[in-house]
Amino acid sequence: MTNVFNFQYDAPYFCGGIPDFFNIMNYDGMNSSRPQNALRISFREYIFQENSHLGMIAPSAIIFLIYYLFKYNTNFVEKFLIILFILICFIKSSTTLILGLFLNLTLILIFNYKELPKKNIFSFVLIILICASNLIFNNECKKRFISLDKNIDLTLEQNSDLNNNIEMKKKTNNENKFTIFFDNSLSENTFLTRAVHFHAFSIMKKSITEKPFGWGLNRYINAFEYYNTMNKPKQKNLMDYNKKDGTNNFIKIIVEFGIFGIFFYFFIFLFIINNKIPIELKLFYLPIIITQSIRGAGYFNGGFILIAFLMLFTYINLYKKLR
Secondary structure (H helix, E strand, O other), X not given: OEOOOOOOOOOOOOOOOOEOOOOOOOOOOOOOOOOHHHOEOXXXXXXXXXXXXXXXXXHHHHHHHHHHHHHOOOOHHHHHHHHHHHHHHHHOOOHHHHHHHHHHHHHHHXXXXXXXXXXXXXXXXXXXHHHHHHHHHOHHXXXXXXXHHHHHHHHHHHOHHHHHHHHHHHHXXXXXXXXXXXXXXXXXXXXXXXXXXHHHHHHHHHHHHHOOOOOOOOOHHHHHHHHHHHOXXXXXXXXXXXXXXXXXXXXXXXXXXXXXXXXXXXHHHHHHHOOOOOHHHHHHHHHHHHHXXXXXXXXXXXXXXXXXXXXXXXXXXXXXXXX
């Protein structure tokens, strides 16, 4: 429930949302280095501690509700509640929500185009364009992503010691650019959110080569502590952040199950392309799995493992009926 009677402003700068051009929120702590349209209309609430937590589950509800809105005859109250929910999600949006909507809708349109009504196709394409424009033009969104060469050049100029280390790696180990990218991303000068994600990717990269069959169920923390001991990150925060969930479930699954984790995502792909599975189930199930694979909090939060089992049971029941 939102803090209606004792209003508190939430984070003034984040990816997505509605620009506060006219300072409706009366925010007096604006950063002079940022333009007025960088401010976002928002409010603090008690259900989700971070916008990204809402973003882990909201794409599933938004996609299904939009399909429901156009597919079936809805009354005024239903339409109002659906639109209100989507508006609140947009106000409390995040990189997780925007990227989740973009990826899920793109996959659904590519593999299930023929199963969707024209109105749904139009609305989904419109949302994809809105999400893409945010990811491309919103500076707060772009901070979560960075090009390889730009990151290398920036960090090399700021950290000569790191420059020397990278040159040594090039000569002795013939490291590829991707590995250098990880090293740069974990320097002291890197945006923390991005550094946390790249740190998790580096753990996954090392794990898949050293332990291809994985560390075991819920043992990501063991891999995290092991590789931090072997190669201590420059940012102290990286010694503790996301040490159990790996920032997303894809990394967690690959680290814990190794090459067997690939079979799980192969199953997800089969679920997407199977035209015998009702489109309603795909619209609700898939966004949970895909979104939390890019930003998740473990198997037992956000309904991830529940949806995975429901997808499995759906697949089993489908082939029982076909016999």
